Amino acid sequence: MPSHATRIEHDLLGQKAVPADAYYGVQTARALENFHISGVPLRLYPNLIKALAMVKLAAARANFDCGQFSKEILVGMEKACQEIIEGKLHDEFRLDVFQGGAGTSTNMNANEVIANRALELMGHQKGEYQFCSPHDHANCSQSTNDAYPTSLHVGMALGNVELVAAVKELISAFRAKGKEFSKILKMGRTQLQDAVPMTMGQEFEAFAETLAGEVRTLESIQSVLCETNMGATAIGTGLNAPEGYAQKCTDHLAKITGFPIHLAPNLIEATQDTQAFVLYSSCMKSLAIKLSKVCNDLRLLSSGPRCGFREINLPAKQPGSSIMPGKVNPVIPEVVNMVCFRVIGSDLTVSMAAEGGQLQLNVFEPVIAACIFEAQTLFINAARTLRVHCVEGITANEDIVRHYVEYSIGTVTALNPVIGYERATELAAEAMKTGRGIMELIREKKILTEEQIAKVLDPQAMTGQGRPR
Numbered sequence: 001m002p003s004h005a006t007r008i009e010h011d012l013l014g015q016k017a018v019p020a021d022a023y024y025g026v027q028t029a030r031a032l033e034n035f036h037i038s039g040v041p042l043r044l045y046p047n048l049i050k051a052l053a054m055v056k057l058a059a060a061r062a063n064f065d066c067g068q069f070s071k072e073i074l075v076g077m078e079k080a081c082q083e084i085i086e087g088k089l090h091d092e093f094r095l096d097v098f099q100g101g102a103g104t105s106t107n108m109n110a111n112e113v114i115a116n117r118a119l120e121l122m123g124h125q126k127g128e129y130q131f132c133s134p135h136d137h138a139n140c141s142q143s144t145n146d147a148y149p150t151s152l153h154v155g156m157a158l159g160n161v162e163l164v165a166a167v168k169e170l171i172s173a174f175r176a177k178g179k180e181f182s183k184i185l186k187m188g189r190t191q192l193q194d195a196v197p198m199t200m201g202q203e204f205e206a207f208a209e210t211l212a213g214e215v216r217t218l219e220s221i222q223s224v225l226c227e228t229n230m231g232a233t234a235i236g237t238g239l240n241a242p243e244g245y246a247q248k249c250t251d252h253l254a255k256i257t258g259f260p261i262h263l264a265p266n267l268i269e270a271t272q273d274t275q276a277f278v279l280y281s282s283c284m285k286s287l288a289i290k291l292s293k294v295c296n297d298l299r300l301l302s303s304g305p306r307c308g309f310r311e312i313n314l315p316a317k318q319p320g321s322s323i324m325p326g327k328v329n330p331v332i333p334e335v336v337n338m339v340c341f342r343v344i345g346s347d348l349t350v351s352m353a354a355e356g357g358q359l360q361l362n363v364f365e366p367v368i369a370a371c372i373f374e375a376q377t378l379f380i381n382a383a384r385t386l387r388v389h390c391v392e393g394i395t396a397n398e399d400i401v402r403h404y405v406e407y408s409i410g411t412v413t414a415l416n417p418v419i420g421y422e423r424a425t426e427l428a429a430e431a432m433k434t435g436r437g438i439m440e441l442i443r444e445k446k447i448l449t450e451e452q453i454a455k456v457l458d459p460q461a462m463t464g465q466g467r468p469r
Contacts, residue, residue, distance in 0.1 A: 051155030076118030236268030
């Protein structure tokens with residue numbers, strides 16, 4: 001049975017009962033009452049929770065270096081932070097990701113959980129803040145206005161590592177299909193019209209490369225997330241932070257995270273600036289555009305099964321209709337398309353939130369955080385879903401694509417060097433008029449021998465593979 005026991009804590013607004021077994025305190029309890037907005041709690045984004053603990057751990061070590069509190073308090077806070085970094089106590093972060101106050105509630109949630117767990121580790125009771133305080137110790141030399149955005153930077157950098165890894169695995173799956181399909185000749189299309197032949201392998205390798213370009217961008221943008229404003233405190237002037245604290249905290253954070261964390265050159269500017277979030281969000285938007293286009297192509301190429309392109313088969317995952325027997329839909333590319341639409345829309349929210357900042361602080365960082373952490377989570381899940389449940393199981397309909405190559409008028413372009421432009425034009429006109437295939441006419445008119453046809457239709461020769469550029 002759940003415990004109804006409480007402890008009494010107080011803040012600026014007075015006393016309030018807090019669940020006795022809760023590691024969070026009075027300010028978190030008030031925020032839990034105030035913000036019932038999205039239904040999405042902070043704990044669903046573990047990288048943000050881990051990042052908060054990393055920042056608090058770095059701050060605790062820097063404060064100890066600067067003589068701000070005792071070794072006993074440092075050790076208690078270090079152990080508490082390390083537990084959170086390892087994934088413990090995340091259920092104590094229940095606040096809605098949408099919240100007013102520029103992230104103050106999230107910052108205090110972290111301060112209260114760390115202080116109360118440190119108290120336990122030090123042999124005290126939760127709430128005995130005279131021994132370790134959420135304000136005087138967990139938040140020592142800090143403000144929400146430097147600790148919170150720094151945590152966002154670190155959390156997004158952690159998520160970016162996972163995102164890059166997930167997309168790289170998807171790229172590998174496309175490259176594997178590129179090799180598998182390397183000798184299958186098919187028609188390329190421009191403007192949804194027959195163009196010239198290519199191999200299906202080239203098509204899938206292009207899918208891989210378009211995503212690889214986005215990965216390179218995400219890897220390069222990581223450095224933007226590594227600039228922080230720790231030590232800025234309220235507005236960037238460093239009020240209440242001891243001399244040397246900012247650099248010490250930054251150095252500790254770099255060691256803790258393994259990232260090249262560095263201090264912004266102007267802390268007043270950095271405290272009000274959210275451009276790193278805008279840049280990172282725009283990179284994810286770019287990935288969304290590319291990934292959605294790939295999914296569009298997969299759906300188009302697999303359309304059918306009798307009246308569409310039907311060049312490839314996507315794995316059948318579930319029945320596609322409650323009324324049409326036998327219908328199977330491309331549900332995996334569809335859901336990834338939807339993820340991409342969501343991320344593209346969220347990028348506009350990030351842009352508007354960044355623009356809405358005023359004077360020395362941007363109060364809309366929580367919605368920026370909600371959008372970006374959601375986008376990372378969606379992308380990581382979508383990349384795995386697309387790889388495992390779709391790409392790895394794609395098969396080619398070789399008879400269909402061979403028929404298209406031989407029937408298509410576009411094939412005549414590849415014959416120009418062999419039979420000449422005029423003859424090729426005549427064949428194209430006749431094929432258009434009669435509805436017959438190019439290769440059918442060539443065989444009927446004995447323009448080329450079977451040996452010559454085989455040579456012309458060789459994938460290596462027709463698609464330029466191996467040709468020096």
